[in-house]
Amino acid sequence: MKANVEDYSKVSYLEFYDVDSTRNISDSLIQVLHARTPAHFSRNISYQQRDGKTLWLLRTRYLMDKDTCSATFYMDKEMTGVVAFKEN
Numbered sequence: 001m002k003a004n005v006e007d008y009s010k011v012s013y014l015e016f017y018d019v020d021s022t023r024n025i026s027d028s029l030i031q032v033l034h035a036r037t038p039a040h041f042s043r044n045i046s047y048q049q050r051d052g053k054t055l056w057l058l059r060t061r062y063l064m065d066k067d068t069c070s071a072t073f074y075m076d077k078e079m080t081g082v083v084a085f086k087e088n
Contacts, residue, residue: 011062011063011064012062012063012064012066014060014061014062015060015061015062016058016059016060017058017059017060017061018059019056019057019058019079020056020057021054021055021056021057022054022055022057022074023053023054023055025055025074025083025084027050029084030050030074030083030084033074033084033085033086034047034084036086038071038087040064045082046081047081047082047083047084048075048076048080048081048082048083049076049083050076050083051076051077052077054077055074055075055076055077055083056074056075056076056077056079057072057073057074057075058072058073058075059071059072059073059088060072060073069087070087070088071085071086071087071088072085072086072088073085
């Protein structure tokens with residue numbers, strides 16, 4: 001997350017929730033999520049390629065300029081890269 005936020009110095013708190021998995025994310029939804037990158041995230045994110053139906057998901061909560069934000073990151077099966085993410 002740190003590498004993909006435009007100004008990480010504005011993040012004052014970061015919390016992670018339990019890791020889970022999903023098979024309900026289609027390739028077309030991944031494309032939509034890539035197009036909807038939130039304003040405070042970099043436009044030059046290097047996404048990992050999907051490798052199979054199952055993706056790991058990791059939910060986060062953080063403070064950005066005193067606003068509580070949350071996001072869900074969908075990761076590849078080795079959990080080495082982000083395939084897509086969304087703000088909740």
